[in-house]
Amino acid sequence: MLFARRADWKATKPDNLHEPVTSTKGVKVHYTGTRFEPFLEVHALCAMRVKEIQREHMEGKGDSEIDYNLLVCRHGVVFEGRGWREQNAANGNRELNRAHHAVCAPTGSGGYTDVPEKMVRGIQDAIAYLRRHGAGWEIAGHRDGYATQCPGDLLYGHVLNGSLDPGVLWDGGNHIVRGGETLGRISVRYNVPSDYIILANPDDLDASGKVKDGMKLWIPARGVPLKGADPTPGDDATEFQPFPGAKWFHEEPSSPIITAMGERLVAEGCSEYAKGPGPQWSEADRASYAKWQRKLGYAGAKADGWPGETSWEQLRVPYVGQKPGDFEEFPGDAWFHDQPKSRIITAMGKRLVEEGCGHYSKGPGPQWTEADRHSYAVWQRKLGFNGSKADGWPGEYSWDRLQVPEDDD
Incomplete structure (x- = not known):
């Protein structure tokens, strides 16, 4: 499984310790229930979204920590929340929280409401991981036993049809390719996704997944974090948005870059938004950015809310795949x-x-x-x-x- 530990998404330290859990009946599945903006499909923003959920729970609700044990993004990466050892605060009350672990798939009630295949696989991985650490066989929705619409009809449909069950868990071991086997057949045999097998054998397999008779492969365990696998994206969708130039902001642009900037300002505690960030540059963006500049130590004319290159680089706005200017688009x-x-x-x-x-x-x-x-x-x-x-x-x-x-x- 692709696993992002708390340090990977820069989790805030909890306010206090939580009650431990050693075993549960199983897992309850949740969603965020809010609008999921299309620009958040960029994987570089997923850690930021998890960080924002933690902030909402700790600052908005007054909870001591993010409520969920685990979260799963659209790209199938499992993010460590409270982890498997601690009681969650998501299922409705203490009795429900102790009865089941809580896994959240941050899909929403607007914007992107679908449940992509990689997210389904990631939820399977999260459930497998929790089963290896004491969770029972039940897979339920938040609405089971509690009055709520969560996890939404689409995700709840997966709960009902059994597609979130990870099945029999392989514990890891070697496999010798024989008889013209394909990677797909090997994947089905061990119930381990093909790309996990590729990641576990970097010296023998490339992205094509072509195997040969006699090849010795390590088949990783299901529900166990892959060693050496980077849960962050590579050259195609990683790092941070280049500074668009000071003039660009004065033109009051409408762009996903502005939304991503606003999300980062919110995450840094510099929000002056009444309804939340959006793509259209506004005075709320400028006021929020001025707050960020003051946080960096600027004052007077240097904290006027108009982004400069230094403060922009320090804000670390995730790359959203768009840029201003008359430049060649990526040819592919x-x-x-x-x-x-x-x-x-x-x-x-x-x-x-x-x-x-x-x-x-x-x-x-x-x-x-x-x-x-x-x-x-x-x-x-x-x-x-x-x-x-x-x-x-x-x-x-x-x-x-x-x-x-x-x-x-």
Whole structure:
């Protein structure tokens, strides 16, 4: 399973200790019930959303900690809340809280209300994890035994049809590929998702999952965090939103960047919003940003609410896949692997040279070459990537940070 521990999402320390639990009847499934904005589909924002839920519970409700034992994002990552050892505060009362562990899937009543396949798998992983730590076999909804609409009709449908049950749990071990087996067949045999097997065998398997007879594979245990697996995204959707420029904010833009900025301001305790952040820049955004600037120690004209590059970088707004400006959109991974000949490649090369990342003997040209790839790898390393994430093949995040001009005239 992909598991984000409390340190990974920078959880706030609880106000006090909670009652321990050693066993329960099983798990109750929850949702947040609020509107789930489409921009939150970007995985880089999931940890921020969990952090915000903790803040809502501790500051808004006065609870000593986030209410749930575990949470599961749309991408199937299981986030550690209170963990398996402690009584939750989500099921309705002390008796209900002690009877079942609580797992929350932060889907909502508006915006994105669906329950994607990866989220279902992540909930299975969370239940498997809790079963390994004393939870019984029951899988119920929050509404079972308590008057509430939670976890919503769609998610509750999965509770009723049994699709959240992880099934028989494999405890981990080796497998020798024989008889023309495929990774899919191996996955079904052990009830372990194929991509988990790929992650557990980085020296033998790539993303294609192609196996050969005689290959020795480690099949990881279901419901156990994968060792060495990074629950955060890579080059395509990670890190933080580049500073859009001071002028951009004065144009009062409407953009997911503004919503993401507002969510970060709320998480930092700098909210001046009456209804919560939205995509349209407003005076509430400016007042909230001024509060952030004052938190950083600025005063007077330097805390006027208009973002500057230094305060923006310190806010660490998660990357949402959009940027202002007249720059080339990311052409897609496959486009570069086709070794294109295009003015976009020339423009990209010129930007790499400007960033001090050029490894060209004669200068950039329109034909994609190994020199372009080597130069791009230097750029990726400059952004902090390494290993397979700095292989020279452009990803969306690093491309947007490069800001390749649309017109190279």
